[in-house]
Amino acid sequence: xxxxxxxxxxxxxxxxxxxxxxxxxLVLRKAxxxxxxxxxxxxxxIVIAYLVSSNFNSVFMLIGAAFFGxxxxxxxxxxxKKLKLQEDASIGITFTWLFALGVILIALFTDGNADLxxxxxxxxxxxxxxxxxxxxxxxxxxxxxxxxxxxxxxxxVLFVVVGFKGLQILSFHExxxxxxxxxxxxxxxxxxxxVSITTVMSFESVGAVLVVGLLVIPxxxxxxxxxxxxxxxxxxxxxxxxxxxxxxxxxxxxDVSISSMIVVTSGAIFILVIIYTKLKIAFRKKIVNx
Amino acid sequence: MSxxxxxxxxxxxxxxxxxxxxxxxxxxxxGQIIGIVGPNGSGKSTLLKAIMGLIPLSSGxxxxxxxxxxxxxxxxxxxxxxxxxxxxxxxxxEDVVRMGRYKKGKLFxxxxxxxxxxxxxxxxxVKLTPYKDRQISQLSGGQQQRVFLARALTQxxxxxxxxxxxxxxxxxxxxxxxxxxxxxxxxxxTVVIVHHDLQTVxxxxxxxxxxxxxxxxxxxxxxxLTEENLQATYGGQLNLLxxxxxxxxxxxxxxxxxxxxxx
Numbered sequence: 001x002x003x004x005x006x007x008x009x010x011x012x013x014x015x016x017x018x019x020x021x022x023x024x025x026l027v028l029r030k031a032x033x034x035x036x037x038x039x040x041x042x043x044x045x046i047v048i049a050y051l052v053s054s055n056f057n058s059v060f061m062l063i064g065a066a067f068f069g070x071x072x073x074x075x076x077x078x079x080x081k082k083l084k085l086q087e088d089a090s091i092g093i094t095f096t097w098l099f100a101l102g103v104i105l106i107a108l109f110t111d112g113n114a115d116l117x118x119x120x121x122x123x124x125x126x127x128x129x130x131x132x133x134x135x136x137x138x139x140x141x142x143x144x145x146x147x148x149x150x151x152x153x154x155x156x157v158l159f160v161v162v163g164f165k166g167l168q169i170l171s172f173h174e175x176x177x178x179x180x181x182x183x184x185x186x187x188x189x190x191x192x193x194x195v196s197i198t199t200v201m202s203f204e205s206v207g208a209v210l211v212v213g214l215l216v217i218p219x220x221x222x223x224x225x226x227x228x229x230x231x232x233x234x235x236x237x238x239x240x241x242x243x244x245x246x247x248x249x250x251x252x253x254x255d256v257s258i259s260s261m262i263v264v265t266s267g268a269i270f271i272l273v274i275i276y277t278k279l280k281i282a283f284r285k286k287i288v289n290x
Numbered sequence: 291m292s293x294x295x296x297x298x299x300x301x302x303x304x305x306x307x308x309x310x311x312x313x314x315x316x317x318x319x320x321g322q323i324i325g326i327v328g329p330n331g332s333g334k335s336t337l338l339k340a341i342m343g344l345i346p347l348s349s350g351x352x353x354x355x356x357x358x359x360x361x362x363x364x365x366x367x368x369x370x371x372x373x374x375x376x377x378x379x380x381x382x383x384e385d386v387v388r389m390g391r392y393k394k395g396k397l398f399x400x401x402x403x404x405x406x407x408x409x410x411x412x413x414x415x416v417k418l419t420p421y422k423d424r425q426i427s428q429l430s431g432g433q434q435q436r437v438f439l440a441r442a443l444t445q446x447x448x449x450x451x452x453x454x455x456x457x458x459x460x461x462x463x464x465x466x467x468x469x470x471x472x473x474x475x476x477x478x479x480t481v482v483i484v485h486h487d488l489q490t491v492x493x494x495x496x497x498x499x500x501x502x503x504x505x506x507x508x509x510x511x512x513x514x515l516t517e518e519n520l521q522a523t524y525g526g527q528l529n530l531l532x533x534x535x536x537x538x539x540x541x542x543x544x545x546x547x548x549x550x551x552x553x
Contacts, residue, residue: 166397179368181394227425
């Protein structure tokens with residue numbers, strides 16, 4: 001395993017872990033589709049940030065993403081709660097519209113720039129991230145993708161650790177939190193902003209479609225196996241670690257897209273876990289009947 | 291010193307422009323067990339939510355202990371309906387009860403040993419200590435209701451506001467709740483309970499609010515429980531047949547959760 005493999009793997013793991021942690025709360029809050037919506041509708045934010053600063057490294061990117069992410073949840077809530085439209089319809093309208101807007105912005109203003117095209121936006125490419133190394137004073141610090149996702153990962157860990165109680169009570173019982181005077185909007189929107197930032201930073205590497213797989217599959221797998229929230233977070237990270245490692249080497253073996261292989265692997269683990277839990281229940285029944 | 295636990299004035303609430311509560315006006319005493327009673331869809335739960343500041347009001351206001359809700363939140367504990375959460379959430383009984391100690395502005399701090407002690411005490415009070423490490427989905431309906439009650443007890447409030455705590459619970463839970471209500475009252479606390487069925491447990495209420503979108507009557511139970519008031523509250527629903535049905539239901543077939551057995 002060379003340095004390039006290592007760099008790619010670290011990038012994949014940082015993305016996978018950030019997504020697994022946030023994904024647990026998305027799954028528990030039954031807001032997975034909102035996460036899906038965010039991952040698509042941050043596109044105009046990215047394009048606008050890119051046009052303003054003409055590169056991908058800037059804080060504009062984070063601000064643009066966070067803004068459009070929160071904007072998406074606000075619009076979905078507005079359609080759903082104020083206009084009484086069904087929630088899935090509200091989600092469908094909002095993110096497709098914003099995503100389409102982003103695609104048009106790319107076509108109109110970036111003049112076929114290679115850094116930002118539709119394929120890249122949808123699928124990403126983890127396999128080429130190692131080409132863009134950051135070298136300072138002759139020493140290798142990592143790839144640009146890796147250094148972009150690292151602060152986001154740290155932010156996610158801090159938010160989940162420090163804000164654990166807030167996220168827990170918001171996910172379990174929003175109404176009760178409200179009755180205690182807890183500012184549920186603060187928690188809701190800062191969480192959604194973080195989901196937006198994470199999806200944007202994962203954009204080039206895994207793309208808007210597959211990032212949803214990373215947000216949902218490991219937490220859902222973990223959810224089937226545990227009885228408490230903290231173990232769910234740990235196990236979710238473990239599942240995403242295993243699927244990243246297996247997926248990475250499988251993708252090299254089959255010479256296919258890394259991120260797709262990672263999501264396929266985690267899906268396979270999910271199915272194995274379902275079979276395991278079903279067998280466990282059947283086995284218990286058998287013992288009771290004996 | 292104020293005498294009112296809750297004061298509601300000119301309160302109206304509408305969903306989609308259809309009024310659910312219309313011009314409600316009352317003052318409730320302190321230190322009593324108060325029942326808010328009315329048929330299904332009469333706006334009882336909505337009234338509680340309005341008092342707890344959980345839904346926007348179309349008009350009027352609600353005050354608690356003669357103050358704005360935000361000033362006295364610490365003194366009120368809310369027990370929502372059991373159906374309001376997903377019981378498959380990965381949490382144990384203890385996890386949920388400890389949430390009662392989560393406070394506004396202190397969410398970043400760790401729970402103190404006092405918080406943890408109060409939580410175990412509350413679990414003991416509702417007789418769930420043997421189940422404290424169970425995941426909440428593995429409890430019966432009655433036990434789940436007691437988890438909510440314990441969570442409220444940790445708040446050490448002066449007033450407890452409960453939304454349908456007797457729905458779908460077993461006999462043991464009903465007894466536990468009633469005992470708790472009486473001990474709360476003896477400690478000088480106010481308990482406000484939303485309840486849909488006058489036939490059950492109505493003896494336990496000192497004070498009643500009869501509600502059917504509008505306020506029908508309120509006052510000490512003995513004065514309020516008149517044929518006329520009940521007719522006005524329940525209307526056609528309180529005919530002979532439903533009386534008989536309720537008597538049969540309550541005497542011969544105690545309400546039980548499906549599949550519940552005390553192990």
